[in-house]
Amino acid sequence: MDTLSRRRFLQLSGAAAVAAAAPMLTMEQIAQAAQMRPLPLGTPILIVVTLYGGNDGLNTVVPFTDPIYSQARPDVSYAPSDLLPLDNQLALNGSMTGIKSLWDQKKVAIVRGVGYPDPDLSHFTSMAIWQSASPVHQVNSGWLGRWLDTQPRDPMLAISLGSVLPPLLAGNAVAGSALPLGGIVVPTGTLALDCQRISAVSRQDSKLMATAATSLRNLFDLSSTITPILKQPAPQPLDLPTTNGGSAGGNSDLQQQLDVVAKLVAAGSPTKIWSVSLGGFDTHANEKGAQSILLGNVSVSIARFMSQMRATNREKDVVIMVYSEFGRRVKANASQGTDHGTSGPVFVIGDRIKGGFYGDQPSLANLIAGDLAVTTDFRDIYASLIEGILKSPADTVLSNWKSRTDFLLKA
């Protein structure tokens, strides 16, 4: 498979089923909730960034002084001068200046060699494993969905940008909500009147017919009180050029998603989990150019978002986690790309984070069947986030997983 879109993954992974059941929110509904019951200041907010396709970790956090790196992938490696050194062994991809700046401010934890036992090289399986946090047994719930199961029911609690809900937000009993970027188009004129009439409450409806009627009625049943906040542009980044940067290569979809998140976080949406994503990381061929554009998008979007948060009073509350379903082969293939691999770095970013490296850097000399070893289980990170950010016990969500990664500042 050469291209893996997020949508395609979601279709294949069962998320379409979940998404259909997920509440669809409108901006107005969120705005109203933000106005009526804003998230208390100081409540931590988790933003999960999923990179679909298998991001090449070795060209993201680059072991640039290890000679094996350039030997294994002569055409798919970077010269030290093209990189942003983090210490004397590792450097960030040259396109990630925004994240490098956050690193310099000690706000970035880079967890190295993250994966799970017996890595699976299928996109679908591996992403399902990351999102369900269940490497051995296939389960249909996501790790954050199971956290939602433990919370009072609230469709605002976890929101995914885009019309299809990713499996990570699907619980056994409840699911997160989806916020289509384009929004829902509400019929107007006589059609609107007709639809409202045929979807009015009727005592003659069976339960399922009543649900069908409700779904149609919900199209119209929107709050008419659109808050001024949502009519405004997203919060202005404080320390980035005001010329709505990123015209080189166009606005990335990720930036659009994070702009909406920024707007709604600023408005006080009672949302503790946001899910956004970027696809296209399945770089089997001609990797360097494609990946650096994508990583540049990730970096610019996140730096912009953090800067937007500084313009609000939520700056200290947001924590961003960035992951992908696997890293890639150490050795390049014959088409200037890399094939599916195993472990990769996970980024955790925010004011609540103790910046630095966590987990051991997998050795390039001691590979396992050509692939990097897994040195940190992703559940260590999840458990730390559930406890430290969502302030909940991780046991029920992660089947009593015991190990943690200590990247959070003590409160």
Added chain:
Amino acid sequence: MNLERLEISRLFHRFGFGPKPGEFANALKQGVAATRNQLLTPPATDSGLATISPPVLTDLGNFPQNGTPARTAFDINMREQRQALTLWWLDRMALADHALAERMTWFWHGHWATSIGKVEYSLPMFNQNQTLRTFALGDFATQARTMILDGALQYWLDGGANTVAAPNENLAREFMELFTLGVDRYFETDVQAVAKGLTGYRVNRSNGNVSFIPKIHDSSTFNILGTTGTFNATQISDLVVARDDCTQFIADRIWFRFISSTIPRPDSNPIKNVFASRDLSKTVIAVATSDAMSDPQYSLVKSPVEWFIGLCRALRITPSQLPKPEQIVSYLDKLGQVPFVPPNVGGWPFGEAWLTAASAQYRLQVAQYLLAHGDISPIKSVTPSLRFSAVSDLLGIANWSLRSERAIRDISNDPTRVLLLAASSPEYIVSA
């Protein structure tokens, strides 16, 4: 509630894809028994299908190197074949005079849910679809024996990656969990043993041909579900399908998709006893004849494809003949259901999952699109005062609420609005 009308409506919508113009009114005159007999007895030939030729699908071979002209041509071929395949099946559903066989094929497609998203090639998906059609109303043991060696299913569940050295348990597990027995009706050791028995099969991905290579097959002796011996795929299928758990599981699956996705099957329903024979034709007749069919509590949400095809049949639409047929796939995608692309090996969602505000919005769009291209004469040609009852019979609606009846009667001067509203009504989206 008119129970006779309810039962006839359910026969049309659940054991077919809804009535063609005139059929529902005729059925009401004939009564339930005659209608059931007619709808459940497939004819020798189906004149509705006579005009449909199978899609032209060639074996496209391996993927050419990225970035070459050969690859571009290949990609175009793949896309065109996929569209031809999808439209061919939609056409069959929409045009069949006797829709039971297509309806059962649709059910089995959701049961052995295989996605072209991973398989990519259309030819093996077509072959699988023909297999499902052949055995849709036949002997389930034969169906299962054929499907376990189906090329698309084997590839979908990594059959080709299953070797003696490193057995891949994907197909083994799903075969028992999702296709024949149900979850927790076997042990992990059975999964491992079945995986061993399923080694040795290799799939030619582009055409779906499955070959058996004895030297990579695990021919050692092991135990599956209490039986010790050496096993190949066919023997495994027969062993598993013969179990009583299979009787219960398949009876439950049929109940779930044809009678109720929310209320469990009562033991009193004859479906399980009849399925003990593994005869699917008899099983379907038994369930369609059972008391459940006239019990108002068993309503069922139509899936998007069922709703869409129902409208095509009522409006005499041949999907592939629409001005931009690729638009249809896009619409079905928005509604969340494209044939050959089930979301996962567990098959399609059900029930309230199809009833979101977003899907309500898309249903309106699709209905408007179909009305712009369909034959609305059965409504247009009658005087406004008769249009309400005309649209009820055209769409085969069981019973209306007063709410919907009033809404439709009030706009009966406009036949298109009448149809749009009826097609979007709770009474049509749900099979009462």
